[in-house]
Every structure is written in C-alpha cells, then in structure tokens.
Amino acid sequence: MEQLVTFLGTIVASFFILSLAVETILENFRGILSLFGINVLKSQKTLESALSEAAEFVPQDQKEYAKFAAFVKFVEDGSANIADVLTETQKIRKSFAAAADPKQKNDLISNHNEWLAAACGPIRASLERSEEKRVFVLRILSAAIGIAISWLAGLNVIEFAGTSFANNPILGYLLAGLAAAGGSSFWHDQLDRVRSVKQIGQQVSNLIPARPN
Secondary structure, three states: OHHHHHHHHHHHHHHHHHHHHHHHHHHHHHHHHHHOOOOOOOOOOOHHHHHHHHOOOOOHHHHHHHHHHHHHHHHHHHOOOOHHHHHHHHHHHHHHHHOOOHHHHHHHHHHHHHHHHHHHHHHHHHHHHHHHHHHHHHHHHHHHHHHHHHHHHOOOHHHHHOOHHHHOHHHHHHHHHHHHHHHHHHHHHHHHHHHHHHHHHHHHHHHOOOOOO
C-alpha cells in the first residue's frame, strides 16, 4: 500500500511540474508573439465579458446604460469591414451620448436592441470559430512542448508503471506529454483568474483618490 501511494504521488508530482512547465513556456511564447503584434493565441473578448466589465464599477442606476454602450461598441469593433453597420453604430452612439434624460436613453435601448442583437449574431459566430481554432492550436502546441520536455527529462510514465511496454520509451513520452498538455489548461485558467483579479484591483485603485501628502 505504501509503495502504491509513493508511486501515485510520484506520478502526480511529475505531471504537476510538467504541466506547469508546459504552460509557463506557452505563456512566454504568447507574450513574445504579442510583442510583435501577433495575438492569434490570445482569447478575444466575448460579448458577455464586455458587458460585465462595462457595468463593473458604475452606479446601479447606470449599469443598463453602460451595458448598452458596451454592446454598441462590441458590434462596432466586430464589424470593422461592414460600412453599413459602422454607420448605424456611430449614429446610435452619438444619439445615446446626446440623450439628456433617462427616458430618451431607455427609448434608444428599446428601439435598437433588436437590431444590435441581429448584427451581433455573425460576430459571435465568428468569435466562436476563432476560439475553437485557438484552443485546437494551443492543445497541439501544449502536447508538442510536453512531449519534448518528457523526452529531455526522460519522463517515461510506462516505465514508472513497470509494464511490458517499458522498452518502448516513445509511447511513455507521448503519454506524459499529452497528460501535461491537458494539465496546462488548468494553469492557463488560473493565470487568467490572476490577471482578472489584478485588472479589477487596478481599476479599483484608479477610483480611489490619492491621499494628499
């Protein structure tokens, strides 16, 4: 029993370190690409996240207006190559900014929400396709990095298990690399959470006036 616990602990610790190494290398690779303006491996902002961020720190009675403004901006940014949509969103933004009282704003929201939802449909579909491709590429890269590290480190999981396939190290490296690729997604999620907390902290600090010396 003690040997089994030790074996499982070794396997888990190895995969833990390996998946963390894979995500660290992948994160640095994404950062290098970003320096050259290549953001194909970074997730794009969804409509839900855009609306959530827009309403994060505004007063309760302004949240609906902030979300509508973010909705218009999301459609505008996603329709950069469609002149008719850009013309309409710019007209909506100007009318919304010029609205003097809540009733005017509410009327604008009621009148344009349906059109915005229709215009947003193709944008969301395009983002979903892009996200699927991005995730697929990241998984391939994670697996390749994991297999390379496993080979360099001699991490053969089949050899650990002491099976009859121990004489075929390539299969052991492949399994270790694929397992590390799956684990790296966990670390990617954790890094995203840390970034979100950091961004929220920065936004909060910007809202707090500096104390006079």
